[in-house]
Amino acid sequence: MLAKIRKLIVQVDETRIEMGKAVTPPTRRALAMAVIENPCAGRYEEKLDALIAIGEELGGLLGDKCVAALGIAPGQAQSYGKAAIVGEAGELEHAAAILHPKLGAPLRRAVEKGAALVPSAKKRGGLGTAIDVPLGHKDAAFVRSHFDAMEARVSDAPRANEIVVAVVVTDSGRPLPRIGGLQVHEIKGEDGLR
C-alpha cells in the first residue's frame, strides 16, 4: 500500500424512526475513514503526485468498506460523498490532491456506475475536528431526497502530520423526504445531473 494507514474506522448509522414516524425501510449511511500519514507535511511541495496516488488507492478501499458494512450489492448504493481533514503541518491543497484527481474512479467502481459528481468538503483541523461530508445521489445530482450530510470525526486525529480521509456511501436518502424536486424514479442517469 502506498498509504501509511494508522487507523481505519467504519461506522453505520441506521434511522428507524424520525419525529415519531417509522422509517421503512430504515435509512442507512456508512462512513469509512482512514487516518494516514501526510507524505508532504511540513514543507511546500510543488508536485502532489504522491497524494494523488494515495487518493486513488483510498477511493477503492474506503468505498468497498462502506458497501461491505451496509451488506448490499454495489449496485444498491444510492448516494455518496467524500471529505478530508488535513493536520496542521499540511496544506488544504493536500486534501484536494487526495480527493479530486483520482479518488472518484475506484469509488464509482465500488458502488457501480456513479454518473454524478461526488460531492466533497475539506478543511484543516486538529484532533477530533468534525467535518460534514456532503451527500448526493450517485447517478443524478439533482435528486432532492438524497441531499444530505454525515458527520465524520476521529477523536485522536488528525495529528499535525496526518490526514483523515472519509468516504460515505448510503443505501437510501433522508429519513422522511417530502420537499419535492426530482425523484429517484424519474432519474435518467445519463448526464449525472437528472
Place this chain on the structure above:
Amino acid sequence: MIEIRRVFTQVEDIHHEFGPVAATPLRRGAIGVVLTNPFAGRYVADILPMMDALQPLGIEMAQQLRAAMDVPVERIEGYGKGAIVGANGELEHGALWHVPGGYAMRELLGWKGDRAAYAAGKAPAAGQAGAQTGNALAIVPSTKKVGPPGAALDVPLTHINAAYVRSHFDAIEVRVPGSPLADEIVVILAMSTGARVHARVGGLKAEDIAQWNGLR
C-alpha cells in the same frame, strides 16, 4: 416500552500509534442504540420495568456488534458499556443499562452464570461456591452522563476475565451525531480484540491470569 429510533455502529482498526506497526491490528467496536426515554420530563419512582424490557435489546446489540466487528467470539478480549441520557432525562435512567447491557455481552462471550440472580444483584461473587464459570468473568466497566445531541462518551474497556490486566485498560470514544435528543437515551456496548496497540507499562498480563475471580 422500548422504541428504537436509530442504530449506530462503529469499528476501528488501529495499526500503530507512532510505534511499530502491529502484525494484527487492534480492532475496537461500539454500538449505540438511540431509544425513546419513556420517563422523560418527569420523575417516575419505579423505573425497574424498563431494566427487564432492555434485556432482549442488550442481547441483540451484543450480537450485532460482534457481527460488525467480524471476528469470532473467542477473539473478544475487552469490553465496556455506557449510556448518554438526553436533557429531559435523569442520570438514573442511564443506570438501567448496567444489568441488561452487562449480562448480554457476558453471555455472548461464554459466561454461564445465573441470569436471574445476576439481575437481582445476588449472584455469588466470582471464585466463591456456586459462582459463575466460563468466560467473561470480569465486571463490565461503564460510564454514563446526561448530555446534548452529539455528546461524546468515553467508554472504558477492560479485560473480560480479569479486571486488573493492565495492558487492556483502554477507552473508546462513542458519539452519535445528532443524538440524544432531549427525550432520548443512547445505550452503548463496546468490545475490543486485545491490548492497547503499544502496551508496555507492566502490571498483570493476560497470560498470567491465575485466580479466575474476575479480578486477577
